[in-house]
Amino acid sequence: MKLPPMIYGTAWKEAATAALVIQAVDAGFRGIDTANQKKHYREDFVGEALLTLKSRGIAREDLFLQSKFTYQGGQDHRLPYDPSSDFGTQVRSSFASTLQNLHTDYLDSFLLHGPSSSTRLTDDDWEVWAAMEALHKAGQTRMIGVSNVGLHHLKALCEKAAVKPQMVQNRCYAARGWDRDVREYCLANKIVYQGFSLLTANPQVVMGPLVAAIAQRLHVTPPQVIFAFAVQIGILPLTGTTNLRHMQEDLDTGKIHLSAAELKIIQGN
Secondary structure (H helix, E strand, O other), rough: OOOOOOOOEOOOOOHHHHHHHHHHHOOOOOOEEEEOOOOOOOOOHHHHHHHHHHHHHOOOHHHHHEEEEEOOOHHHOOOOOOOOOOOOHHHHHHHHHHHHHHOOOEEEEEEEEOOOOOOOOOHHHHHHHHEEEEHHOOOOOEEEEEEEHHHHHHHHHHHHOOOOOOOOEEEOOHHHHHOHHHHHOOOOOOOOOHHEOOOOHHHHHHHHHHHHHHHHOOOOOOHHHHHHHHHOOOOOEEEEOOOOHHHHHHHHHOOOOOOOOHHHHHHHO
């Protein structure tokens, strides 16, 4: 599957979601990330934007759509499933609601929003994963994966799952080597690694003098340096900017090339 060079994240956009998705696609984004979790996302508003874009000639097939199943603990009262049902049924109900929200009959990527325990994969996680595997095998989602995941979770999935995770989406902290352990495991096992909060989780690096010096040399902005760095070390970046100029600048980072020395400088922060 051809992946977009960058994904537009729709968390925390609320009533502005539809307008911002349209703006992002008009700017050049072709990857959209959402979740069936009204506490943080308005997937239904993403769907409204997709209908508008379709009327402008942007077909479903032109876009990479990714959503997530979220456990009840990560939701508010607006649940996309009956919480008294078994987890497999919850996954199927949430997924069916996602397809309805997004006015599509398939997803490009469907993620478990996060394991139910920070220490291990639980029986609940395995039940959820089995339901996701069935959706993948039926062709309803082209890829399945997991977000907010530790290396121990990921190794267990890769060792025991019938369908291995094809996508991981994690928050990247520079202080933790840009999620080095999980990221390098993904690269070694041909799993696409998506990084989010690349800017907001690392203000000390983004606004620091070392990145500023690189940006000045290249005549770009510090955020562009960070996104270019991310791409060069194997990260598929997410951005959630609401600023049109920043959207355009983010998409231009594919034209930026950092030297090996510069990559090492940023990795060392």
